Amino acid sequence: MTASSSIITRFAPSPTGFLHIGGARTALFSYLVAKRHGGRFLLRIEDTDRERSTQEAVDAIFEGMDWLGLASDFDPVYQTQRFDRYREVIAQMLEAGTAYYCYCTREELDQMRNEQMARKQKPRYDGRWRPEPGKTLPPPPDDVPPVVRFRNPTEGKVVINDLVRGQIVFDNGELDDLIIARADGTPTYNFCVVIDDWDMNVTHVVRGDDHVNNTPRQINIFQALGGTPPHYAHVPMILGSDGTKLSKRHGALGVMEYRAMGFLPEAMLNYLVRLGWSHGDQELFTRDEMIAKFDFDHVSSSPSRFDMEKAYWVNHQYLKTAPLEKVVPEFEWHLQRMGLDLSGGPGLEDVIVAQRERCRTLLEMAEKSHFLYAELSGYDEKDAAKHLKPETAEVLEALVTKLSALPEWQAEAIHQCVHAVAEERELKLGKVAQPIRVAVVGMAVSPPIDQTLMLLGRTRTLARLEAAVEHIRNRSEQH
Numbered sequence: 368m369t370a371s372s373s374i375i376t377r378f379a380p381s382p383t384g385f386l387h388i389g390g391a392r393t394a395l396f397s398y399l400v401a402k403r404h405g406g407r408f409l410l411r412i413e414d415t416d417r418e419r420s421t422q423e424a425v426d427a428i429f430e431g432m433d434w435l436g437l438a439s440d441f442d443p444v445y446q447t448q449r450f451d452r453y454r455e456v457i458a459q460m461l462e463a464g465t466a467y468y469c470y471c472t473r474e475e476l477d478q479m480r481n482e483q484m485a486r487k488q489k490p491r492y493d494g495r496w497r498p499e500p501g502k503t504l505p506p507p508p509d510d511v512p513p514v515v516r517f518r519n520p521t522e523g524k525v526v527i528n529d530l531v532r533g534q535i536v537f538d539n540g541e542l543d544d545l546i547i548a549r550a551d552g553t554p555t556y557n558f559c560v561v562i563d564d565w566d567m568n569v570t571h572v573v574r575g576d577d578h579v580n581n582t583p584r585q586i587n588i589f590q591a592l593g594g595t596p597p598h599y600a601h602v603p604m605i606l607g608s609d610g611t612k613l614s615k616r617h618g619a620l621g622v623m624e625y626r627a628m629g630f631l632p633e634a635m636l637n638y639l640v641r642l643g644w645s646h647g648d649q650e651l652f653t654r655d656e657m658i659a660k661f662d663f664d665h666v667s668s669s670p671s672r673f674d675m676e677k678a679y680w681v682n683h684q685y686l687k688t689a690p691l692e693k694v695v696p697e698f699e700w701h702l703q704r705m706g707l708d709l710s711g712g713p714g715l716e717d718v719i720v721a722q723r724e725r726c727r728t729l730l731e732m733a734e735k736s737h738f739l740y741a742e743l744s745g746y747d748e749k750d751a752a753k754h755l756k757p758e759t760a761e762v763l764e765a766l767v768t769k770l771s772a773l774p775e776w777q778a779e780a781i782h783q784c785v786h787a788v789a790e791e792r793e794l795k796l797g798k799v800a801q802p803i804r805v806a807v808v809g810m811a812v813s814p815p816i817d818q819t820l821m822l823l824g825r826t827r828t829l830a831r832l833e834a835a836v837e838h839i840r841n842r843s844e845q846h
């Protein structure tokens with residue numbers, strides 16, 4: 368392991384949708400392999416499918432990668448900017464005889480396919496335009512723009528020593544001559560990937576195992592070009608908690624939706640790294656630990672299941688222990704999204720410390736802290752009926768008197784005022800604390816009462832207690 372390691376990995380999403388959790392996990396594994404060995408990680412946007420690729424999806428991928436902190440060590444690569452290079456290699460392959468023009472029309476291909484199916488054969492290109500020694504090819508028609516096909520070896524085997532799945536062997540006899548450039552000249556996926564991985568000196572390809580069947584074709588193209596194929600790690604898919612295909616219902620959401628749900632990026636990475644990889648029974652890993660420990664020997668070759676409850680659990684562990692400077696900006700993002708003006712309220716660090724034990728997400732924390740940054744829009748009806756009773760008005764008034772007299776707004780002193788009111792009136796503490804909560808929060812849930820009032824500040828606390836007294840009096844007059 369040296370700083371000048373030549374390991375290069377890549378994440379190569381097609382920008383046809385958001386960065387979803389499956390993609391994010393692939394990106395993470397890929398990133399970790401590079402970092403573990405002091406190598407470099409690159410992001411490549413596979414946007415050759417112009418009909419399905421959108422700028423919005425490209426932006427969403429960058430946004431997701433950025434939020435997760437999976438930075439590329441190179442300028443991002445766009446396949447659409449590399450068409451000249453692809454054309455150049457195709458010309459070289461035509462010249463070298465490792466690729467050839469095929470003039471089959473769609474009708475001919477359909478007919479070929481139907482005949483093969485009628486003979487109960489696997490449909491495949493029959494090689495009619497493939498040059499062979501001693502074979503005479505038909506004269507090229509003038510009116511059919513040709514595709515370019517790769518001349519796949521007909522014999523031998525392709526052996527993949529997959530870092531996750533072990534050895535996988537394909538017979539070349541099973542692979543037909545795939546199209547590497549369409550009739551309009553645009554190159555196809557399997558070809559572009561090889562040229563890119565080759566040009567970018569990628570040493571390890573980490574991707575979903577839905578690509579396994581592409582790999583022997585890609586290896587053959589590499590070999591035809593005289594290149595050395597990278598190592599491959601095909602990562603099994605992620606299933607829903609019930610073992611079926613992962614869908615939105617199970618949590619197959621874009622990474623940024625997890626941000627909106629109140630996840631911390633570090634927690635998300637931690638949850639994702641454990642989705643298919645293990646290190647003994649350790650559940651929580653800092654980024655440095657992930658980098659130091661990640662290995663393909665412990666990536667499971669069977670699909671993992673997405674478990675939303677566990678994701679929440681991991682997030683809660685992070686909320687409770689993460690350095691405040693990591694939590695503050697994310698918390699602020701949520702509060703601002705709610706349209707709150709943070710200038711008149713307490714410092715975010717203090718709020719996080721007061722709230723984090725009882726909140727599994729930042730969204731929950733923001734919702735529970737709303738009262739600190741905005742006027743109350745009313746009381747929870749049930750809580751008000753239960754706790755803001757006629758006899759409570761005097762209790763709250765007594766508290767107002769005591770709190771107003773405090774020389775300093777300080778938690779311990781607030782605590783003593785609340786206790787004193789309870790004692791003087793021979794009330795259980797809850798009988799005092801719950802009405803205070805409803806009065807200042809709007810509902811009967813909050814951090815410990817002294818902390819709550821401390822955070823809210825003297826002016827707002829007193830104003831809300833007084834407003835609650837008035838509310839109680841108005842209501843009893845009406846009855």
Ligand code: GLU
Pocket residue numbers: 378379380381413560572573574575578
């Ligand atoms: N662009 C491909 C995809 O999004 C990935 C290709 C690869 O990793 O080789 O599925």
